[in-house]
Amino acid sequence: MILEPMVGTLITSATRLLTGAQALWVGCGPADTQRVYFANHTSHADFALIWSVLPRPLRRKTRPVAASDYWEKGAIRRYLIHRVFHGVLVDRKHITRDQNPIAPMRQALEEGSSLILFPEGTRGNGEQLQPFKSGIYHLAQAYPQAEFVPAWIANSYRVMPKGLPLPVPLLCSVAFGKPMRLETGEHKPEFLDRLRHGLVEMGNA
Amino acid sequence: MNTREGLLTLAGLGGALVLASLVALILRMRAGPEPNPVLDNLSARIKAWWVMILLLGSAFLAGRTAVIVLFGLVSFFALREFITLAHTRRADHVAVFLSFFVVLPLQYWLIGADWYGFYTILIPVYAFLVLPIVAVVFGDTNNFMARTAETQWGLVISVYCISHVPALLTLDIPGYHGRDALLVVFLLLVVQSSDVLQYVWGKLLGRHKIAPALSPSKTVEGFLGGIASATALGAGVWRMTPFRPWQAGLMALVATMMGFLGGLVMSAIKRDRGVKDWGHLIEGHGGMLDRLDSVAFSAPIFFHLTRYFFTP
Numbered sequence: 275m276i277l278e279p280m281v282g283t284l285i286t287s288a289t290r291l292l293t294g295a296q297a298l299w300v301g302c303g304p305a306d307t308q309r310v311y312f313a314n315h316t317s318h319a320d321f322a323l324i325w326s327v328l329p330r331p332l333r334r335k336t337r338p339v340a341a342s343d344y345w346e347k348g349a350i351r352r353y354l355i356h357r358v359f360h361g362v363l364v365d366r367k368h369i370t371r372d373q374n375p376i377a378p379m380r381q382a383l384e385e386g387s388s389l390i391l392f393p394e395g396t397r398g399n400g401e402q403l404q405p406f407k408s409g410i411y412h413l414a415q416a417y418p419q420a421e422f423v424p425a426w427i428a429n430s431y432r433v434m435p436k437g438l439p440l441p442v443p444l445l446c447s448v449a450f451g452k453p454m455r456l457e458t459g460e461h462k463p464e465f466l467d468r469l470r471h472g473l474v475e476m477g478n479a
Numbered sequence: 480m481n482t483r484e485g486l487l488t489l490a491g492l493g494g495a496l497v498l499a500s501l502v503a504l505i506l507r508m509r510a511g512p513e514p515n516p517v518l519d520n521l522s523a524r525i526k527a528w529w530v531m532i533l534l535l536g537s538a539f540l541a542g543r544t545a546v547i548v549l550f551g552l553v554s555f556f557a558l559r560e561f562i563t564l565a566h567t568r569r570a571d572h573v574a575v576f577l578s579f580f581v582v583l584p585l586q587y588w589l590i591g592a593d594w595y596g597f598y599t600i601l602i603p604v605y606a607f608l609v610l611p612i613v614a615v616v617f618g619d620t621n622n623f624m625a626r627t628a629e630t631q632w633g634l635v636i637s638v639y640c641i642s643h644v645p646a647l648l649t650l651d652i653p654g655y656h657g658r659d660a661l662l663v664v665f666l667l668l669v670v671q672s673s674d675v676l677q678y679v680w681g682k683l684l685g686r687h688k689i690a691p692a693l694s695p696s697k698t699v700e701g702f703l704g705g706i707a708s709a710t711a712l713g714a715g716v717w718r719m720t721p722f723r724p725w726q727a728g729l730m731a732l733v734a735t736m737m738g739f740l741g742g743l744v745m746s747a748i749k750r751d752r753g754v755k756d757w758g759h760l761i762e763g764h765g766g767m768l769d770r771l772d773s774v775a776f777s778a779p780i781f782f783h784l785t786r787y788f789f790t791p
Contacts, residue, residue: 294559296759435569440576443559445758 278357285358286326286333289319293433293446297327300479301452302423304329308388309421309453311336312410314473315392316400316431319441321359323430324390327448337382338390341366362389364409375409380416388420393469400431403474406466414456414465421453422469426476449476485539488664488719492532499525523763531761531770535667539660543648544591546663550645551587556767557637557775558583560757564748565629570617574610574630582606583638590642593649602639607631636745636775637768643778650782652789655721665720665727666734666781669713670773673735674742677705694746702739709735721789730784734777741776 289295297304313324321338328336338355342363345355355361362382364375379389391413394404414422429446451472456465503521510518538545558579567575582602589598611627647662655662681701689699713731717724745768749757758766768775 294758294760429563432567432572435572438569438572440572442562442572442575443555443579445559445563 281354281358285322289322289326292441292443293319293323293326293430295323295326296445296447298447298449298479300449300476302421302450304332306332306335307421307453308383308386308419309336309423310383310389310391310410310413311423311425311450312391312393312469312473313425313427313448314403314477315394315397316427317397317434317436318439319430319433319446320392320427321390323427323446324425324448325359332388335386336388336390337362339364339379339392341396343367360387362387366395376412376416379409379413383413383417383420390425393466397436398431400435403470403477406470408462408466410469411456411462411465418456421455423453424451424469424473424476425449426451426473426479428477449479451476451479484658484661484719488661489532489536492668496525496528496532499528520763527761527763535664539664543645546648546660547587547591547645550641551583553767553771554583554587554638554641555579556758556760557641557771558633560760560766560768561633561637562630563758564752564754565626565633566622567626567630568619568621570619571614571626571630573617574614577610577613578606578630578634578638582610582634586638586642587645590646590649595649598642598646602631602634606634610634640775640779641771643782644774646782647778647785650786650790652721652785653791658719658721661719662721662785665713665716666778667774668716669709669731669734670738670777671770672712673705673709673738674773675705676708677701677739680704680708690743693743693750697743706732706735706739721785730781733784734781735773737777737780738773742773744776745772 286295311324313320321340325333325336325338338359338361340355340359340361340363342365345351345361345363355363362378364378365373366375379391382389391410393406393410395407395409396404398404410422414420426449427446428449429444432442432444433446434441454469454472460468503518503525506521507515507518534549538549562575562578586598586601589601610630614627614630615623644663644666647666648659650659650662652659652662677697678701680703681696681698684700684704685698687699688695689697689702710728710732713734714724714728717727720727720730722730745757749755756765757768760766761770764770
């Protein structure tokens with residue numbers, strides 16, 4: 275369909291008008307390597323924001339990881355996540371042996387995409403970064419080639435706080451930190467801690 | 480607008496920019512190939528001036544509504560920068576939303592409708608009283624007075640004050656019919672060239688800092704030279720105004736003084752918040768408010784003086 279890129283452009287333009295969408299490439303540049311951008315999550319605008327600050331060729335290859343229980347509800351959400359964002363949907367609620375949420379992410383990476391991931395698992399209160407879920411560690415194990423890039427989103431909580439679906443125009447920025455990889459022999463708590471520190475560091479930059 | 484006069488004005492501004500671009504080019508050739516941040520900033524600034532003058536020029540050609548819409552957008556970007564630095568909380572969200580999407584459009588609509596009695600009090604009276612009521616409903620008393628005051632300040636500076644630039648188009652000045660766009664150009668020309676000339680004089684002769692705690696780059700020499708030359712410029716272009724030469728000079732003096740002092744007030748806010756610029760909208764200049772802080776402070780005064788002394 276020809277419509278989807280137009281909807282995509284509409285969303286990035288609206289995001290720019292509302293937030294100014296500024297990219298701060300602190301620890302790396304906007305390179306065409308395979309990446310997992312992991313970000314703090316405080317607002318529904320977060321996807322669109324990271325998406326808007328990526329250069330267009332990278333944007334096409336970068337897919338958000340999204341919760342199916344939220345995005346499969348309603349025709350508009352379904353349309354947006356599948357046709358416009360090309361989201362990788364994971365089931366947060368029913369994780370079993372055959373319902374491994376890592377599998378679809380790994381598959382997307384194997385197909386050559388980059389990912390946007392919110393490792394807190396849900397939207398926070400805009401003040402404190404929540405503890406990371408362990409999925410990102412398993413993803414790093416399953417696909418060690420990818421660079422894990424911290425992406426700190428500033429101010430988006432104030433654009434659309436939880437429970438108030440009215441967007442307010444405020445300048446937002448996304449600060450990208452140094453790419454990280456799972457070191458050999460690194461255990462889950464250390465890896466998660468290192469990633470979390472990398473992200474917090476971008477928040478204080 | 481009178482076409483011949485309008486074209487003449489555009490040609491004058493275009494000529495000044497061509498001159499500036501040439502100077503930048505010569506400086507660049509003299510400096511050699513090494514990267515030079517000062518010259519990069521100068522080129523970016525001149526480029527941004529081209530864009531700003533082209534935007535303003537096309538709005539004037541398209542008519543009064545286009546000028547009002549353009550300044551409405553300017554206010555939108557300015558308010559976005561201001562509220563970003565304010566301490567608003569979740570409880571202010573609806574009040575801030577109303578500021579952007581109801582108060583701002585209404586203010587500019589009232590200017591388009593030439594409803595003077597209402598647009599002079601919409602923000603100082605109605606928004607002033609209603610927005611805190613909207614915020615207080617959410618029951619968050621944390622920092623309430625500061626939050627409310629900051630939202631109101633943002634509206635007054637970014638919307639109320641800036642809207643007085645296009646409001647000049649509604650003034651009915653005897654003997655000045657069809658030329659009122661030139662009054663807008665006069666105000667912007669005088670205030671903006673005062674900013675540029677203060678910078679130039681400061682770079683050439685600046686020795687003594689005028690307000691080191693607020694704005695370390697401003698000097699006494701820059702201030703005196705900038706204000707004096709912008710006032711002389713204002714008196715020199717008196718033909719485009721409804722004023723006599725001495726009146727045009729005096730109006731330019733008032734506007735540039737307000738602009739200078741307003742710049743200090745706005746730097747104090749930036750210093751307080753620990754930022755150098757209001758935003759990153761205009762390359763080389765910073766944000767919208769970095770470029771328009773002086774205009775915001777001079778426009779309402781310029782408007783009222785003109786209205787009081789030159790309209791029946």
